Amino acid sequence: MTDTPEPNAGGLRRRGFLRGAALGVGAVGAVAGGAAALAGGPASAATPIPTPTPQVDFHGLHQAGIVEPVQRFTAFLSFDVTATDRAGLTELMRTVTDRARFLTTGGTPAAVGITNSPSDSGTLGPDVPGDGLRATVGVGASLFDDRFGLADRKPARLSAMPAFDDDLDPAWCHGDLSLQFSAPDADTVLHALRDVARHTRGGMQVRWRMDGFTSPPRPSGTPRNHLGFKDGTANPDISDPAVANRLLWANGAGEPAWTTGGSYQVVRLIRMLVEFWDRVSITEQERMFGRSKASGAPLDGTDEFDKPKFAQDPSGDVIPLDSHIRMANPRTAQSDDSQILRRGYNYDRGMDSDGNLDMGLIFVCYQKDLARQFEMVQKRLAGEPLVDYVSPFGGGYFFALPGVRDRGDWLGRTLLD
Template identity: 60%
Template sequence: MTLGRRAFLRGAAAAGAGAGLVGLSGSATAARGAVPFHGSRQTAVLAEPARHSVVAAFDVVAENRAELTDLLKQLTARARFLTSGGAPASVGITGPPADSGVLGPEVPEGQLSVLVGAGASLFDDRYGLAARKPPKLKQMPTFPDDALDPQWCHGDLSLVLNAAEPDTVLHALRDIARSTRGGMQLRWKIDGFTSPPRPAGTPRNLLGFKDGTANPGPSEADSLVWTDDGGSYQVVRLIRMLVEFWDRVSLSEQENMIGRRRDTGAPLDGAAEQDVPRYAEDPIGTVIPLTSHIRLANPRTPQTDGQRILRRAVNYDRGVDSNGNLDMGLVFTCYQRDLEQQFEAVQKRLAGEPLTDYVSPFGGGYFHLFPGVTDPADHYGRALLG
């Protein structure tokens, strides 16, 4: 790294730390729906998706381990300030503003949540971290029904931003990208959104079906979500939905492919969204087909109970492709203790399901969420870096 770039990164870290203290000096009462920043785990994992989000991956360009440490300290300082809120640091009249001003003169308190993870590529020979790679972390493979675009895959670091308003997540992304420019560069990013539940219950995806009904509850997080170090394995899958073809399929065929009613979200053998499918009473799939998505994803047997994942999915809309087709779909993320025993076990059961004719995964990656930032002196990756 050149002296100028090194000075930029170190100077930004110092400024970011000061800005974070400004945010912490405000009210100790979090805004409604706020996710606490400090803690032994990144508990934003357990929060329901907000109305707007950004999911992004970065390539780290820091030249050595010391500069990587500076980068993670700076990333922590910005995340702490952006989630806590407050007035940006004053830089005088000669320098560029410390903040874009998109949210006004002060960053609102408790409006944003942040998740940060590390990809397998961070543990190559650049920073001497190979021996410290989380034991289950690897690069996301290509599955049989994928059409992966390398430009939309993998990354050294992952970043998930969630907020109620789109300007909040875009403000945060700009802030982080500017403050960390000397240490990491954006590899890919996609904007996501969720819809209000219509009617009550779980929000819908762009196929029109409720998405995330059978997630494990908070009491199951220790056995299904969190790793022993307080992290979690994160899967990101960018899935295009071929909605113009889907919209030509009969409703009964759509429901058989999913295994649920489109209007209520109830399983095909139930009356309400939260009803548990009675697979044992339907062994040959007369009511809920054996090839339906919900039956393959979660057969509800003692053998597959530990394979469940915490799903967090949002919709995306990228406009129109070069052939004039709508480019929209799902930004699927999930969290678990073990990639192979949970996500990949589910993915293998879903291979070749009827729904694959209407969806096309094109990007994403595997990451390991850092343990939480415990206090103002802590930072992402501190235990990893020693």
């Protein structure tokens, strides 16, 4: 005869097990605490309060997030506008501006009645810290079709991003609007995404999204990408206004007047075939880049920021003629005029369907002229040895809007007014 268990006996046994496990954990904690006390250390320590990140003023001639140092975490999104007319687009841009202003400045979310849904997700607590959050908004070429009557206002050099011998996936390319949030903490970025998604429902729909991060400089200097090399060492010195005006900002020359203060934004989603790369010898890796992997210095130098001496190595005996740094920027008068401001982030999406590591780079750069700068660099890089280890699959061209001048201004006002 089979014994019949008493009702809920399994549940009782499970609760007893969990209670015993909890007691066991408590006992281990007590022993650990006692050991710490005997060693002269505290049995427990309060979680340290993070040091606030300096806030960047939301208002100004240019948007934040372009020239400031790269943050630890980012999310880059492309949107299709679902608003059906120019009034709807205007309302959308006003809403995006209002939310970005609040999120980057910080404050207490509006109080609501007990029967209403909360006005904030609460993931950052009852008060929203600015936390150094930056928001950067751009417009794509498709926004200037016949939906909103903006065709005659399109930035002169804005188009859909072409393929440069890439394997582009249409689902990961282009878009009407771009939005990048970046901050020192991942939860700050995700909180901002949820907030904007909530307030713009019906006005725009995510087309694609990629989250990224940067690593601390190891051991110093510029952060590294997933190939182990420093990324962005040779950026131009845009702290010099003359350099910034020459290479970065639209200033009305051949452009619609409303674009002044904006900049052309390129986003490239580049998968790095790290498992193949990790089997390549260090010597070959360094010759492909033209730099030391450890220090970041050019192969004819000792410091990361040493300028390579190409003129003294015309045959490429030290730095190969087909190395990345030599092809990207040959250090000639023409190439000096095609410099770009890089703002790259690493990404990691786990594994692909074949079980391979899926990681790479969110390449973001800003410039005054796409053809003269980014596209010129891309043409020079055609066929470089590094192409066997990277696979661009998405991204797009956008125009980062001029900044918001004051509290009465909003992103895209000069375009839509």
